[in-house]
């Protein structure tokens with residue numbers, strides 16, 4: 001199916017921007033912070049939490065990194081003013097990680113500090129493998145000073161179980177565990193679907209047994225069912241973990257998890273960089289192209 005996926009990605013790239021927008025719209029709250037606030041209000045009204053994210057990854061100047069930080073600070077203000085049940089996710093490269101790690105740390109520290117004063121929380125998204133060590137380093141430094149910061153680990157990475165073993169030693173470890181979205185070489189990443197799932201469950205068990213708080217980020221039915229069984233086996237209180245999903249994806253499963261009484265949080269991206277985000281995600285995970293095309297046909301009905 002790979003050739004078909006690649007073909008779909010190619011076709012999507014040739015589409016007029018306006019049409020890509022139609023396909024991508026279920027996955028993006030809108031262009032502005034107010035759009036993200038509105039979507040979060042709707043989610044909150046259903047008892048669902050959100051994590052907001054402003055789109056845009058590859059920046060070239062420190063000024064752009066400062067702008068990203070300022071936008072995230074506005075998000076924290078809006079969450080507080082509107083009394084939303086939401087936190088903020090950030091991509092460290094958007095904060096200048098690849099320009100100057102120390103500078104990036106300084107911006108993140110400011111943001112985490114502000115979030116702490118608002119009793120809120122910042123999640124560092126995990127990016128591609130050249131950034132893994134850097135993001136873990138940032139997390140460790142921030143975690144040494146602030147309780148209100150978390151990291152993401154990806155179960156397709158062969159190193160992840162050992163990373164979790166190491167990070168579990170930190171006081172109040174807080175993870176999002178996902179499969180991982182980037183295309184990585186087989187030397188460092190599992191490629192088999194079941195291998196990635198089994199590593200997800202093995203790592204999740206380790207994290208939960210060590211007492212960490214985990215955001216179980218998946219739409220995969222098998223992983224959701226296995227996670228249900230695991231939290232039951234460990235007799236975990238529902239305050240010790242949450243499920244997480246992307247905006248617009250598998251809303252049926254989202255509602256079932258919510259109805260079953262588990263905490264659930266939706267990743268809610270917004271911003272003017274929606275086009276680059278959509279195309280980048282399509283390129284990184286061609287399976288999304290199928291979902292987008294399916295979505296298009298469903299919407300036509």
Ligand SMILES: Cc1cc2nc3c(=O)[nH]c(=O)nc-3n(C[C@H](O)[C@H](O)[C@H](O)COP(=O)(O)OP(=O)(O)OC[C@H]3O[C@@H](n4cnc5c(N)ncnc54)[C@H](O)[C@@H]3O)c2cc1C
Pocket residue numbers: 124125126127152154176178179180181182217218219220221244245246248249250266267285288291292
């Ligand atoms: C809250 C959240 C945060 C994330 N943060 C990161 C991160 O920081 N770093 C990172 O590398 N990755 C991140 N990801 C992406 C993640 O790594 C996976 O690529 C993605 O979630 C797909 O994996 P899956 O476990 O849902 O399983 P899959 O097997 O890919 O999907 C299971 C099923 O879900 C449905 N589905 C999945 N994706 C879509 C879609 N886009 N549209 C419609 N249906 C879909 C399909 O029915 C599919 O069969 C995040 C994912 C979530 C949910």
